[in-house]
Amino acid sequence: MTLDPSPDPRVRTSDAVRDTFDEWVRTGKADGMERRHKRLAELMLERVDLPADARILDVGCGDGWAARMLSPHVPEGAVIGIDVSGEMILRARRSCRDSSNVLFAPAEAETIPWAEEYFTHILSIESAYYWSDPSRVAREMYRVTTHGGAFHILINYYSENPFSDGWETEMGLRLHRLSSPQWARVFQEAGFGEVSTERIPDDSPISAGKTAEQLARREGLQRVGALYVTGRKPILPRSQRARPRPAANPFRILRRS
Numbered sequence: 350m351t352l353d354p355s356p357d358p359r360v361r362t363s364d365a366v367r368d369t370f371d372e373w374v375r376t377g378k379a380d381g382m383e384r385r386h387k388r389l390a391e392l393m394l395e396r397v398d399l400p401a402d403a404r405i406l407d408v409g410c411g412d413g414w415a416a417r418m419l420s421p422h423v424p425e426g427a428v429i430g431i432d433v434s435g436e437m438i439l440r441a442r443r444s445c446r447d448s449s450n451v452l453f454a455p456a457e458a459e460t461i462p463w464a465e466e467y468f469t470h471i472l473s474i475e476s477a478y479y480w481s482d483p484s485r486v487a488r489e490m491y492r493v494t495t496h497g498g499a500f501h502i503l504i505n506y507y508s509e510n511p512f513s514d515g516w517e518t519e520m521g522l523r524l525h526r527l528s529s530p531q532w533a534r535v536f537q538e539a540g541f542g543e544v545s546t547e548r549i550p551d552d553s554p555i556s557a558g559k560t561a562e563q564l565a566r567r568e569g570l571q572r573v574g575a576l577y578v579t580g581r582k583p584i585l586p587r588s589q590r591a592r593p594r595p596a597a598n599p600f601r602i603l604r605r606s
């Protein structure tokens with residue numbers, strides 16, 4: 350399935366997204382993201398095996414709270430967060446100053462600044478529907494994932510959840526409102542196997558101060574649940590795996606020069 354990246358060639362969707370989320374940081378609107386998304390992320394992560402040496406990429410990491418949460422669980426691995434918003438990245442770096450296995454970079458998910466087959470896990474929470482070109486992001490995710498590695502995506506904005514309808518107008522951004530099978534197809538077409546979708550209801554407490562209408566929408570949204578999409582990059586057949594090369598001895602190389 351090829352998704353139209355932008356209806357208007359004069360508008361770069363990711364520029365508008367970057368400006369919006371830069372603004373969220375400046376105005377304090379980003380402060381509630383951890384509170385709003387953390388419980389769902391925990392419910393998703395209950396389904397994920399995370400070995401101590403996992404190398405995780407968080408796509409659209411926002412202010413880095415998920416990387417901060419994951420860092421102690423992968424002491425022999427690493428968590429890398431990328432986000433199109435420079436303000437989010439600055440805030441993420443400040444909040445993870447004491448984590449030696451965490452790194453953040455300003456980058457678009459459509460061009461992930463990393464080498465092939467590095468990450469064992471790719472996560473993305475409440476970001477995928479903002480991507481200007483989801484098919485391209487899925488191909489990039491496939492490129493940087495190890496064979497046998499997996500992606501895990503969580504989104505509240507998808508067509509089977511009527512309670513998120515209207516977010517596009519509220520945000521003033523062009524969002525991708527796909528169905529569960531459409532999201533699955535985006536990742537299958539990028540090459541991922543074992544792609545599956547599941548709805549995860551959100552049991553987190555709802556913050557006070559909402560109107561009756563806002564409360565009903567939030568309750569509905571959480572009851573229907575977030576869409577969890579996952580899949581795996583197939584393991585290469587033994588015949589295609591590269592033969593392990595003997596480790597280079599740096600001292601021998603130094604002596605030669």
Ligand SMILES: C[S@@+](CC[C@H](N)C(=O)[O-])C[C@H]1O[C@@H](n2cnc3c(N)ncnc32)[C@H](O)[C@@H]1O
Binds near residue numbers: 366383412459473475
């Ligand atoms: C609603 S926030 C969620 C942030 C974080 N994952 C969380 O759960 O709190 C969406 C984030 O995705 C980022 N984003 C959207 N489109 C992106 C793209 N194409 N490339 C990189 N980041 C993107 C935004 O800048 C924003 O920080």
